[in-house]
Every structure is written in structure tokens, then in C-alpha cells.
Amino acid sequence: MNIKCPDPIDEEDQCIWRWTPKHNFELKSAYSTMVGSLWAPKQPIWIIIWSLKVPQRVRLFLWIAYQQKLMTNGERCCRHFSSSPRCSDCSSYTETVIHALRDCNVTHRLWLQILPATLTRHFFSMNLHTWFSCNLSTNFLHPVLKLSWNILFASLTWQLWKRRNNFVFNNISSSETDTINHGITWAKYYYGITCKGTIGGLIRDDNGVWLIGFAKVIGHSSSLQAELWATLEGMKLAWEQGYPRVVVQSNCKQAVELIRSLDLSTFSLVRAINRLRHLNWLTEIVWIPRSKPTCRCLSKDS
Numbered sequence: 452m453n454i455k456c457p458d459p460i461d462e463e464d465q466c467i468w469r470w471t472p473k474h475n476f477e478l479k480s481a482y483s484t485m486v487g488s489l490w491a492p493k494q495p496i497w498i499i500i501w502s503l504k505v506p507q508r509v510r511l512f513l514w515i516a517y518q519q520k521l522m523t524n525g526e527r528c529c530r531h532f533s534s535s536p537r538c539s540d541c542s543s544y545t546e547t548v549i550h551a552l553r554d555c556n557v558t559h560r561l562w563l564q565i566l567p568a569t570l571t572r573h574f575f576s577m578n579l580h581t582w583f584s585c586n587l588s589t590n591f592l593h594p595v596l597k598l599s600w601n602i603l604f605a606s607l608t609w610q611l612w613k614r615r616n617n618f619v620f621n622n623i624s625s626s627e628t629d630t631i632n633h634g635i636t637w638a639k640y641y642y643g644i645t646c647k648g649t650i651g652g653l654i655r656d657d658n659g660v661w662l663i664g665f666a667k668v669i670g671h672s673s674s675l676q677a678e679l680w681a682t683l684e685g686m687k688l689a690w691e692q693g694y695p696r697v698v699v700q701s702n703c704k705q706a707v708e709l710i711r712s713l714d715l716s717t718f719s720l721v722r723a724i725n726r727l728r729h730l731n732w733l734t735e736i737v738w739i740p741r742s743k744p745t746c747r748c749l750s751k752d753s
């Protein structure tokens with residue numbers, strides 16, 4: 452869905468370098484491509500965690516948890532940071548990683564609410580390492596939530612740890628339902644961004660008044676491709692609406708630079724955008740840093 456249809460007036464096919472986002476050759480990318488498959492990490496879990504489709508902070512959390520380096524009460528006590536190794540939730544056991552994330556009565560109840568029947572048999576009896584590697588490499592869809600189990604598992608363990616920290620350090624307790632709902636919501640988000648990319652935008656007049664909006668599903672996509680798609684679709688819409696002067700604002704510097712560069716781009720999307728710009732109207736492409744408000748409309752006319 453994210454590949455633009457061929458256009459009879461477009462360029463002939465040409466060779467491109469597929470391993471960089473801009474399709475330009477870089478020695479670094481050639482090296483990574485050649486040796487990448489030869490990297491043989493000693494632990495398979497390394498690849499399982501670091502290729503999981505979740506944000507980097509969640510991967511980092513999973514990696515630290517797997518290495519048993521989370522600052523649980525047990526760990527803090529060993530390092531003389533606290534006087535008691537007991538779990539703050541149940542006060543009955545030493546708080547280890549597996550206790551905090553699975554075996555404490557609160558977390559145990561929570562997992563039981565969401566665990567698919569096929570996984571319940573061994574889920575609570577595995578040791579920490581097997582527990583992580585099995586669940587993080589299980590990517591079947593949850594029968595009710597229709598989410599990949601490994602993403603849901605990662606999201607829930609992350610939320611359980613955040614819940615525990617909020618309780619221990621901020622004295623704020625969250626209900627089990629809230630924790631589950633947070634975990635599911637974030638998992639849906641992580642899963643959604645890896646499965647179906649969507650783009651959208653809106654057109655405003657020079658007073659910032661909303662004129663028209665658009666949205667489109669573009670399938671698997673990089674962020675650069677998504678930005679280029681959004682620019683093309685937005686400009687097509689503006690042209691169809693008959694606006695004589697249009698300023699396109701994007702917070703993707705790479706996309707703006709690609710469109711502005713006069714070289715014949717290897718991106719068919721960039722070529723299509725530039726063909727559109729050569730029609731009988733005035734267009735300008737402006738980069739808006741993400742940190743600044745994007746409500747300023749620079750066009751004199753809409």
C-alpha cells in the first residue's frame with residue numbers, strides 16, 4: 452500500500468541503494484549489511500528483545516529485567532540502599548525480579564486475568580530466563596484482544612514495573628484494572644504502528660482556520676515515507692480545492708530537504724510532489740521543528 456503506483460510520465464527504473472533511508476550509498480550501511488548476519492550474539496534472547504516492535508525504553512527495561520538488574524528491594528538491600536529485601540506489596544517474600552513481575556499475589560492475579568488458556572500451564576512455573584524468552588518469542592494473536600502476545604507481554608511487564616515504582620516511591624497505588632488497561636492500550640499502540648501506518652493532515656487558511664482534513668492508510672512504512680505520502684496527499688487535495696498559494700509545513704527535516712533538493716530523487720513520491728509543485732500555483736515547503744507550535748499559517752491566501 453505504501454508503494455506509489457507507476458506513473459507513465461515518471462522516470463525510467465533505475466538502480467538505487469536500498470539500505471539507507473535516502474537510498475544514497477554509504478560505506479557504513481554497506482558494512483552493516485555485509486557483516487550484520489555474521490553477528491552471532493551468545494544469547495538468542497539478545498535478538499529476541501532488541502528486535503521486538505516496542506519502543507526502545509521498553510526493550511531496555513526488558514533487557515535489564517532479563518539480566519536481573521532491576522532495582523527490586525532484594526537488589527537494593529544487597530547494595531545497602533535499603534534495610535529490607537521484602538516485597539512492598541505483599542511483605543511476605545524477598546522482592547526479586549520474577550516476584551515483582553509475576554509471582555507476587557497482585558501480579559499473579561493480574562496475569563490470570565489476561566493469560567490465554569494455552570499459556571497458563573507453564574507460565575507460573577518457568578524460571579525468569581525461560582519465562583522471558585518463551586513469552587517474548589511467542590507471537591500468536593491473543594484470542595480476545597487480537598494483539599501479538601509478545602508485544603502484550605512486554606507492555607504489561609513494563610506497566611507492572613511502573614505500577615510497582617509508583618507505589619514504592621510515590622505512594623500511589625493503581626488498581627489492577629487500570630494496570631491491565633494501560634498495558635493493553637499501549638500494546639495496541641505499539642502493535643498498530645508496526646502493522647498499519649496511517650497518515651493525515653489538515654489545510655488551514657491564513658488565519659489558521661480549518662478548511663479540510665485528510666487521512667489515509669498506507670500499510671507498513673518508514674516515518675520518512677509516511678511524511679512524503681502525507682505531503683503528496685495534502686498537496687493533491689489543496690490543488691483539487693483550487694487554492695492558489697499553499698505553504699506545506701512538515702516537522703520531518705529529511706522529507707523537507709529531499710523535496711527541496713533539485714536532484715532527480717530516487718523516491719517516486721518526491722518526484723510526484725515536485726511535478727505537482729510545477730503546476731500553475733505557488734507552493735512552499737517549510738520545516739517546522741517539533742518543539743514549536745505548528746499553528747502558524749504562513750500563506751497570504753489560503
Ligand SMILES: [Zn+2]
Pocket residue numbers: 538539540541542543544550554555556
Ligand atoms: Zn509480593
